[in-house]
Amino acid sequence: MTVTGMTGDEAVAHAAKQSKVDIVAAYPITPQTIIVERFSKYVADGEVQTGYVCVESEHSALSACIGSSLTGARVFTATSSQGLALMHEMMYIASGLRCPIVMGVANRALSAPINIHGDHSDMMGSRDSGWIQIYVENAQEAYDWTIQAFRIAEDMAVQLPVSVNLDGFIITHCMEGVDVLDDDVVAKFLQTRQPMFTLDPKKPVTVGALCFTDYYFEFKRQQVEALAHVQPVLEKVAKEYKNISGRGYGVLDTYGMEDAEATVLCLGSTAGTAREVARKLRAHGKKVGVVKIWLYRPFPIDEVRAVLKNVKALAVFDKAISFGAQYGAVCSDVVSALHTAEKRPKIFNVIFGLGGRDIKPSDIEHVFNEALQTAKSGVIRQETLFLGVRE
């Protein structure tokens, strides 16, 4: 193991390199570009045995990935924002054809107005596409999850694509020390993909066959079953990964949840800031905590219920708007998960950081104070708080 200075994008590219991917088909888009740029350099320098397919769009990139994955290859791609939106059609095909593709997504706002900075609007727009969705907090997690993602995706019980989401610029471009595993350690952890079907003229198969009213529904039900296998597989993979790296992962991460009355629940890089604020508040005797969701799809319903059962007030952070809905997507999921729980906190939604609007420790402290107030009074003053917007 060596600690190397890397941006989040570089960490993902390095992880893909060590994962010995057979095919990369990708199209550059800020703030993801560095991932595919670094990878193309590995190819040009002969550091990897990967086929690199240059394509004319993200729609083609994912199409090429799907075709490659169906031959039995290990496939990686990366995109962001408008690129992910252009992939939208193919994302459903990737999951429907059960292609264990791993994709790095540098989360970025969607046009209009045009904006290159980080928020979760892109991936939240594809949250129902049947992809496994993991959100990382920093470059280290981006590296660790990319390697683990291949194992989860390629597990026989799963066979589904995974998106590893990293906040645009905040993670993708911020240089941090990343503890990198040795190549042979990764190679041992992540052995050659064992595909269910391959492209073999001796054993021909038809993929993408027509399914009407008679069978389509059953194949969608199978995808639901496959997603239900994700969590146990993830836990098994995370345990093994801990043995080789010393870093433990799961479906979610908590801070201060043993006695927290007021809690912030969020995805991605925001968790780091929230934890720091919580640490400060806890030093002053405030019972606050942080829940960070690593696995957003499939949503870890039971764990969310369990971790929040003694919480009095909960602020759910959404870095994207679900236009016309009561809450942002994450808050809706949390409310749904708790709907049948016997004990549940008072919940309010915090919409923040759109278009890369900075979220400061003081902003999060304000939310914690609001949650503490709600915990004390039992009254939600505002169901949806637009944090840091000029109104």
Add this chain to the structure above:
Amino acid sequence: MAATVTEPGSSLKYKTGDWRAFRPVVDKEKCVNCLLCWIYCPDSAITREEKWVAINYDYCKGCGVCAHECPKQAIRMEEEQK
């Protein structure tokens, strides 16, 4: 998994007649064996037999073109009972 078909040439086993909502039935009393239905059938699901035409229900999708074209109204479209 994923609707993957592991056997080649399996489309021969796919009987598209399942799509049919109405079934054409030939009234042999009225039929004069003019073969207009045989000509018009867009799915070639009407075959020439010795005396009368026959309908291949494995592939007839029940479009009703035969019944429409029959000059003797010898083909009746009956609702499928499923």
